[in-house]
Amino acid sequence: MNKKVALVTGSSKGIGKGIAKILVENDYIVYINGRDSKDLENSAKELENKVKTIKADLSDDKNIQEAIKNIIKTEKRLDLVVSNIGSGKSIMGWDVSIEEHKRVFDVNFFSAVSLANHSIKAMKNSRGHIIFIASIAGCESIGAPIAYSSAKTALYSFAKALSKNIAKLNIRVNTISPGNVMFEGSTWDDKIKNDKISVETYIQNNVPLNTFATPSDIAKTVMFLEESDFITGSNIVVDGGQLNKII
Numbered sequence: 001m002n003k004k005v006a007l008v009t010g011s012s013k014g015i016g017k018g019i020a021k022i023l024v025e026n027d028y029i030v031y032i033n034g035r036d037s038k039d040l041e042n043s044a045k046e047l048e049n050k051v052k053t054i055k056a057d058l059s060d061d062k063n064i065q066e067a068i069k070n071i072i073k074t075e076k077r078l079d080l081v082v083s084n085i086g087s088g089k090s091i092m093g094w095d096v097s098i099e100e101h102k103r104v105f106d107v108n109f110f111s112a113v114s115l116a117n118h119s120i121k122a123m124k125n126s127r128g129h130i131i132f133i134a135s136i137a138g139c140e141s142i143g144a145p146i147a148y149s150s151a152k153t154a155l156y157s158f159a160k161a162l163s164k165n166i167a168k169l170n171i172r173v174n175t176i177s178p179g180n181v182m183f184e185g186s187t188w189d190d191k192i193k194n195d196k197i198s199v200e201t202y203i204q205n206n207v208p209l210n211t212f213a214t215p216s217d218i219a220k221t222v223m224f225l226e227e228s229d230f231i232t233g234s235n236i237v238v239d240g241g242q243l244n245k246i247i
């Protein structure tokens with residue numbers, strides 16, 4: 001009765017799945033999402049079938065609209081949306097085509113903008129909360145692909161402006177910027193399989209806490225933000241001390 005309803009996009013694996021897990025543990029009705037039925041099914045099983053699934057490409061505006069319409073039809077409310085779809089896979093160096101920049105912005109930025117726009121309309125009657133999963137690559141120049149860094153910086157800027165625009169609707173907006181997150185099948189897992197020593201050296205030289213984050217570290221930050229009613233427009237960095245900026 002009166003359970004909070006959450007949608008976590010891109011959550012059949014990795015960070016999103018970790019976020020879905022903590023929300024289930026905190027008694028939310030949770031919608032997980034991915035494009036692969038098998039992965040979604042497996043994740044739902046892992047989460048003791050306590051989640052509902054949306055198999056769709058939720059970087060697509062029409063699909064987002066449809067998914068949110070269906071959630072409202074079924075649950076009559078939407079309290080939390082975690083915009084987690086994104087990928088750092090792009091081209092290193094300066095010589096990146098405009099098509100590649102646009103592709104990376106579509107995945108990491110415009111999908112999040114669409115999700116926010118449709119979510120706000122659905123949240124108008126509940127004190128909603130939107131959390132964007134960005135990256136430390138958008139906070140400081142750390143050598144990530146240029147298109148990815150730019151898209152994540154844009155995401156934070158969008159979140160900040162949005163938070164001011166929708167505070168009067170009692171909807172909060174925050175960003176989480178993870179550092180290097182390790183889980184089975186992650187980009188870092190692949191990198192370790194290819195060249196363990198380079199990855200270990202990178203972590204030793206760049207991360208003061210000398211380890212990777214886990215999806216659970218990011219999930220705990222989502223819960224912290226959920227419980228912090230006076231925080232909006234903030235970006236929480238979860239990076240083991242990697243960034244050098246002061247503010």
Ligand SMILES: NC(=O)c1ccc[n+]([C@@H]2O[C@H](COP(=O)([O-])OP(=O)(O)OC[C@H]3O[C@@H](n4cnc5c(N)ncnc54)[C@H](OP(=O)(O)O)[C@@H]3O)[C@@H](O)[C@H]2O)c1
Pocket residue numbers: 009010011012013014015016033034035036039056057058059060084085086087088133134135136177178179180181182185186187188
């Ligand atoms: N991993 C890190 O070290 C790290 C660090 C900083 C920031 N981040 C950010 O954290 C977020 C999650 O990263 P991750 O490493 O957990 O990603 P991931 O391992 O690539 O997982 C992505 C999840 O999203 C789903 N997905 C991808 N595209 C989708 C789409 N268009 N529609 C629906 N589902 C989609 C995937 O399932 P399907 O492929 O089956 O759809 C999967 O469940 C991203 O925004 C990323 O930029 C990650």
